[in-house]
Amino acid sequence: MNPDIFLELEQAIKQGRKVALATVVTTKGHTPQRPGARMLIYKDGDLSGTVGGGCVEAEVVAAAQRLLREGKAALCRFELIASEDEPEADVCGGVMEIFIQPYGR
Numbered sequence: 001m002n003p004d005i006f007l008e009l010e011q012a013i014k015q016g017r018k019v020a021l022a023t024v025v026t027t028k029g030h031t032p033q034r035p036g037a038r039m040l041i042y043k044d045g046d047l048s049g050t051v052g053g054g055c056v057e058a059e060v061v062a063a064a065q066r067l068l069r070e071g072k073a074a075l076c077r078f079e080l081i082a083s084e085d086e087p088e089a090d091v092c093g094g095v096m097e098i099f100i101q102p103y104g105r
Contacts, residue, residue, distance in 0.1 A: 005038050005049050009103065018043035018104035020064040022051050029094030031080060032056065043068050043104075051098055056080055064100050073101040 032052035039049035041064035
């Protein structure tokens with residue numbers, strides 16, 4: 001866990017920047033991060049921290065951007081399982097639940 005992420009979040013709020021905090025809550029199976037991993041997703045596209053990298057991180061960013069527009073928080077489930085369309089995809093095979101909380105105006 002990176003305590004600096006909370007300082008960065010506090011600074012972003014003081015500056016009036018719209019940002020979402022994504023926190024890994026639960027994991028099952030093989031996942032790139034464990035519970036407690038955090039990432040800040042700014043409305044302008046900046047990122048800080050990580051919740052996994054690769055495809056799952058792109059999905060978290062997309063969900064965070066949607067929640068920032070809607071102004072609401074959500075617990076989101078991400079399955080890191082290859083689809084039939086991409087059986088050779090680089091995936092871990094696990095499931096992650098990530099809580100995404102928007103901040104700012």
